[in-house]
Each structure stands twice: as structure tokens, then as C-alpha cells.
Amino acid sequence: SKGYDFGIEQSFIDGAVTATATYFHRKSDDLIAYNPSSFQSENIGRTKSEGVELGLIIRPEENLDVRVNYALVDATTLSPGANYGNQLARRPKDKASFVADWKSPWGVKLGTTISLTGDSFDNINNSVANRLDGYWLASIRAAVPVTSQLEVYGRVENLFDQDYVVVKGYNTYGRTAAVGVRARF
Helix, strand or coil, rough: CCEEEEEEEEEEEHHHHEEEEEEEEEEEEEEEEEECCCCCCEEEEEEEEEEEEEEEEEEECCCCEEEEEEEEEEEECCCCCCCCCCCCCCCCCCEEEEEEECCCCCCCEEEEEEEEEEEEEECCCCHHHHHEEEEEEEEEEEECCCCCCEEEEEEEEECCCCCCCCCCCCCCCCEEEEEEECCCC
16 A cells, blocks of 8 residues: 545644644555455455545633544545446445533543444445445443542443444444443552
């Protein structure tokens, strides 16, 4: 693979707002991809992946951090033949996320993430039968300090129990919760 990227980051309002933009471009030879219909790996002679990532970080106060990100990606095959120019398997063109984290004056941390993933295809043929619908997922998290070295945390991922597919024929997690303890020594 050969690639490059360049970006710019600019802060405004004494660092309370930061905007970012990055362009990337990569060409690959002999990309190995998995074909779920044949259960075998296959070689894609030449591919290209390029796009732009945009971000906005807002810090209206010291303990609140809000981030919005968007990526537009064009990942296609450059190999001669029937699939030339087709979208690479399981590479959505659009992805976006919203992340907010807040820390209370008492040390309690609360956060949420909402991520959106656009449509993609499960194969290099880009056949309608193998189209993967876009989806969105939400998660929440919290952490409560017990002492200066001990913290109890929890999170719920896929909060609304969305049914989504990343690879046809493979399961994805429904609503998932985790609770734990962090110790610092």
C-alpha cells in the first residue's frame, strides 16, 4: 500500500471550539479480502481508498466535551474486470458520530455516544441481494469515584437494542451492559 493524508486543525474562542479536516488517499495492491459465500480468502488486485474526515470539538466549559465527526470514504476496486469501480465489501461510504462527556464537580462522569453507519455491500459485486443497510447505535456510560484510587463504572451499548448487520450471516450484539471497578495504584 502507498498512501498519504494531510489535515488541518483550528481552534477558536480560546480553545473552546476546535475544527478539524483531514484528507486521505491510499492505493493497495494485492488486498486480501474474505468472501463469506465461498468461505475463502480472495485477492483483489488493486484498490483505492480516499476520503475526508471532518470533526468539531466543543468545550463550553472545562468539564463538558462534545464531539461531532463525519467521514466520507470512497473505497473501490481498481482491478480490471466486471467489478472495476465497485465499492469494497463492508466499507460504508458514510460514518458519523456524536460524543458527549461531562464530569460533575463531585467527580461523577457521564457520557453518551451516538454512531451512524451508512449502507454498504457484503460482496465486491455490489449486488442488491448483498446490500447491508445502514444503522445507528447509541451507548451511555457512567463512572462514580469511591476514593481517589477506586472508581465504579458502567456502560450500556446498543442502548435501544437495534438490529443491524455488519457481515451477512454473523450475529451482532444486542443491548449489552457492563459494570466494573477501576483501581489505580
